[in-house]
Amino acid sequence: MSSITETASALPARPRAAGWARLPLWLRRVILLAAIVGLWQAYVAWSEFGGNPLLFASPADTATAFWDGWRDGSLARATWETMRLLLIGVGIGAAIAALFTLFASLSQIGEDILLLLTAILNPLPGVAVLPLALLWFGLSSKAIIFAIANATIWPIAINLTTGFKTVNPTIVAAGRNIGLKGVRLVTDVLAPAALPNAISGLKTAWAFGWRTVVAAELVFGVVGGEGGLGTYINNAKLYLFTSKMFAALLSIAILGVAFELLFGVLERRTIVRWGMQRS
Amino acid sequence: MSSTTDTAVLRAEHVQLGYWTPDGFTLAVQDATFSVAPREKAIVIGPSGCGKSTLLKAVAGFIRPTAGRIHVSGREKLEPGPDRAVVFQEFDQLFPWRSVLDNVAYPLRINGWKRRDAVERAREFIELTSLGRSADRYPHQLSGGMKQRVAIARALALDPAMLLMDEPFGSLDMITRARLQQELNGIIERTQTTLLLVTHSMDEALTVGDNVIVLAGSPSVVTEIVDVRDVGPPDLPRYAETRLHLRDLLGVTHEEDETHVVDH
Numbered sequence: 001m002s003s004i005t006e007t008a009s010a011l012p013a014r015p016r017a018a019g020w021a022r023l024p025l026w027l028r029r030v031i032l033l034a035a036i037v038g039l040w041q042a043y044v045a046w047s048e049f050g051g052n053p054l055l056f057a058s059p060a061d062t063a064t065a066f067w068d069g070w071r072d073g074s075l076a077r078a079t080w081e082t083m084r085l086l087l088i089g090v091g092i093g094a095a096i097a098a099l100f101t102l103f104a105s106l107s108q109i110g111e112d113i114l115l116l117l118t119a120i121l122n123p124l125p126g127v128a129v130l131p132l133a134l135l136w137f138g139l140s141s142k143a144i145i146f147a148i149a150n151a152t153i154w155p156i157a158i159n160l161t162t163g164f165k166t167v168n169p170t171i172v173a174a175g176r177n178i179g180l181k182g183v184r185l186v187t188d189v190l191a192p193a194a195l196p197n198a199i200s201g202l203k204t205a206w207a208f209g210w211r212t213v214v215a216a217e218l219v220f221g222v223v224g225g226e227g228g229l230g231t232y233i234n235n236a237k238l239y240l241f242t243s244k245m246f247a248a249l250l251s252i253a254i255l256g257v258a259f260e261l262l263f264g265v266l267e268r269r270t271i272v273r274w275g276m277q278r279s
Numbered sequence: 280m281s282s283t284t285d286t287a288v289l290r291a292e293h294v295q296l297g298y299w300t301p302d303g304f305t306l307a308v309q310d311a312t313f314s315v316a317p318r319e320k321a322i323v324i325g326p327s328g329c330g331k332s333t334l335l336k337a338v339a340g341f342i343r344p345t346a347g348r349i350h351v352s353g354r355e356k357l358e359p360g361p362d363r364a365v366v367f368q369e370f371d372q373l374f375p376w377r378s379v380l381d382n383v384a385y386p387l388r389i390n391g392w393k394r395r396d397a398v399e400r401a402r403e404f405i406e407l408t409s410l411g412r413s414a415d416r417y418p419h420q421l422s423g424g425m426k427q428r429v430a431i432a433r434a435l436a437l438d439p440a441m442l443l444m445d446e447p448f449g450s451l452d453m454i455t456r457a458r459l460q461q462e463l464n465g466i467i468e469r470t471q472t473t474l475l476l477v478t479h480s481m482d483e484a485l486t487v488g489d490n491v492i493v494l495a496g497s498p499s500v501v502t503e504i505v506d507v508r509d510v511g512p513p514d515l516p517r518y519a520e521t522r523l524h525l526r527d528l529l530g531v532t533h534e535e536d537e538t539h540v541v542d543h
Binding site for chain 1: 339341359360361363364365367369371372373374375376385386389390417418419420433437
């Protein structure tokens with residue numbers, strides 16, 4: 001470890017940036033965020049549309065609704081319900097995608113089947129299969145999970161297959177040379193070598209899953225029941241609790257940022273650390 | 280048949296090799312016949328495109344000869360395996376997600392070594408290749424020369440019947456290359472490993488090899504096997520004579536011969 005530090009200290013000093021770029025990243029973000037909230041507040045204060053609390057919520061109202069929603073548990077329950085569906089759906093989707101890709105990497109017919117299915121099913125928007133899912137699974141969370149899984153299998157499978165296909169042939173030869181073959185070659189060499197693609201596939205799948213689950217819940221929201229964030233938004237709309245709708249959207253945004261950070265940590269601990277991707 | 284060929288680690292008999300291109304089948308090696316005795320350091324030399332790397336890949340089991348036979352320790356029908364450990368030319372032959380130590384220990388583990396023994400042996404070979412201080416680094420933090428050292432450590436730790444090297448120093452600068460050639464000699468001296476090394480460098484062949492198998496022509500044939508055991512260091516006349524002889528065999532003109540024999 002000490003030798004790495006030596007190398008680092010031997011580097012010339014990083015050139016100093018001027019002005020805005022000189023500020024630390026977190027400070028730049030805080031300032032920008034404050035500016036956005038400021039513009040939002042200005043719109044509420046000076047515009048007729050923005051000033052109508054039935055149509056538009058102020059930052060303060062949104063914060064209050066957010067705080068109340070999380071304190072009384074309604075927003076927390078809705079968030080958890082959405083997260084639960086999302087985790088199950090993406091989990092099933094990722095597992096099926098991994099199996100598909102394994103099959104495709106071991107046989108030509110497997111690859112042909114996967115490419116054909118991907119070409120047909122990947123362009124479908126996630127919610128497009130929902131009516132069918134409702135028909136097959138009824139008004140249950142199974143239908144939503146089905147829609148999420150369908151929305152996530154294909155981006156993951158595409159990325160994994162690309163990753164497997166573009167693995168450096170020397171490293172595969174090295175793997176075979178030390179005695180790996182078949183499934184073991186896939187799990188021990190191809191899979192880690194394709195990890196950058198796997199992570200980017202998972203990120204895309206996660207984003208697709210989010211869109212699908214919230215949209216699907218909006219459909220379910222009409223019939224009520226124990227719902228997630230989509231249901232929460234829909235109910236808030238029915239009673240014109242505009243600030244609650246804003247609070248739910250804020251929750252989604254915060255979760256989105258949180259998962260982006262989580263993926264960032266995952267990348268830094270793996271592919272960035274291993275020099276397979278620049279930070 | 281002489282007694283040396285009977286005990287040979289590697290025997291190639293009228294090996295013919297080619298590869299498929301969009302235009303059809305191209306014959307690279309017309310006829311290669313040679314053998315490598317235990318603890319021998321055999322060098323295959325030839326100009327670019329003569330099929331010397333293809334020949335090494337066939338010995339490694341990655342491709343099959345279109346005619347002829349390759350025996351390794353008496354076995355035919357070769358599949359890739361750790362008994363013929365390969366050091367490739369490319370620096371990215373290491374697993375980037377494993378540390379230096381793990382790159383050497385992991386192949387041992389999948390070949391039946393217990394974790395603790397594998398790590399201990401890996402440390403031994405890391406020391407042998409002067410990588411002790413880099414054991415916990417990842418490949419992307421190493422220079423090209425160090426990566427090739429790791430590859431050599433990984434291959435030798437497997438205690439192969441043969442070490443196969445495909446222009447292992449071809450992408451290195453001249454100084455690093457010369458140093459690694461010397462080190463390789465020292466390491467092979469200690470491990471007593473049988474070596475088959477492919478190169479286009481006459482000096483590498485003369486520095487490292489016992490016998491130089493000259494592959495020339497298109498498609499190529501083994502034109503001569505030159506014993507270079509006693510050529511001595513580059514400043515001796517014997518070295519210069521042998522080098523000149525190799526140059527003639529390879530059909531290299533004086534102008535094409537960039538690295539001159541005696542610089543001082």
